[in-house]
Amino acid sequence: MLKVDVITLFPEMIEGAVSHGVLGQAVKSDLLSVKAHTPREFTEDKHRTVDDRPFGGGDGMIMLAEPLKKTIEKVQHNTSKVVYLSPQGRTLNAAIAKEFSKEEHLIFICGRYGGIDQRIINEYVDEELSIGDYVLSGGELGALVIIDALARFIPGVLGHGESAEKDSFSDGLLEQPNFTRPREFLGQDVPEVLVGGNHKVIGEWKDKVSALVTLKKRPDLFREYIKVETEKYNSLKKKKTAAP
Ligand SMILES: Nc1nonc1C(=O)NC1CCNCC1
Numbered sequence: 001m002l003k004v005d006v007i008t009l010f011p012e013m014i015e016g017a018v019s020h021g022v023l024g025q026a027v028k029s030d031l032l033s034v035k036a037h038t039p040r041e042f043t044e045d046k047h048r049t050v051d052d053r054p055f056g057g058g059d060g061m062i063m064l065a066e067p068l069k070k071t072i073e074k075v076q077h078n079t080s081k082v083v084y085l086s087p088q089g090r091t092l093n094a095a096i097a098k099e100f101s102k103e104e105h106l107i108f109i110c111g112r113y114g115g116i117d118q119r120i121i122n123e124y125v126d127e128e129l130s131i132g133d134y135v136l137s138g139g140e141l142g143a144l145v146i147i148d149a150l151a152r153f154i155p156g157v158l159g160h161g162e163s164a165e166k167d168s169f170s171d172g173l174l175e176q177p178n179f180t181r182p183r184e185f186l187g188q189d190v191p192e193v194l195v196g197g198n199h200k201v202i203g204e205w206k207d208k209v210s211a212l213v214t215l216k217k218r219p220d221l222f223r224e225y226i227k228v229e230t231e232k233y234n235s236l237k238k239k240k241t242a243a244p
Pocket of ligand 1: 085086087111112113114115129130131132133134135136137138139142
């Protein structure tokens with residue numbers, strides 16, 4: 001079972017978010033463990049200080065190294081992967097979420113204020129990860145986005161018949177449009193093919209429309225998809241011609 005420890009000044013943000021929906025069910029079913037830890041537990045002064053002014057001046061306070069060190073060392077063991085949420089990291093995508101879902105133990109460090117002391121990054125952080133090119137007030141929402149995205153790749157988390165492999169982006173394409181009852185709404189009908197019951201034809205329709213939606217909305221993704229599929233085809237062809 002993948003174990004996730006989140007180091008945050010606001011543990012209730014994490015605890016609340018992982019107790020609902022798909023994530024809540026995954027935790028309840030012991031498919032995933034998510035625990036939050038605050039560096040304030042490891043402060044010794046009466047104000048429970050976790051930040052201080054940056055050397056060299058500048059805006060924003062910096063999270064102190066000592067309470068972070070103690071919190072990390074409380075949860076860390078030899079198979080831990082320590083991830084710091086930061087705009088300076090590589091940007092999250094489905095492939096990274098899938099990669100992370102295979103880890104044994106993830107520790108997410110959520111910075112607040114201006115960030116954390118660089119010596120913590122140098123000493124403990126295996127990877128910085130960003131959820132996008134913008135600045136948040138804290139790393140907690142980033143950690144939750146990653147936890148939600150990676151959970152979908154853990155076997156058993158999604159319902160029967162559902163699979164993260166069919167999610168948008170997982171096969172490199174956006175998802176086709178979805179419909180449910182009624183058959184007609186606001187003068188718009190459900191595509192006939194989807195109510196025809198022929199699963200082969202429905203699957204072909206979904207694949208075609210998924211490619212068309214991607215071409216229209218994300219031509220960059222579509223170009224990458226064509227490149228990957230062409231490489232797969234060429235490699236298969238090479239194997240066939242090489243085979244005795
Ligand atoms: N973008 C981001 N992806 O992950 N974290 C991000 C972020 O903006 N973190 C803040 C940076 C300034 N200090 C508070 C946290």
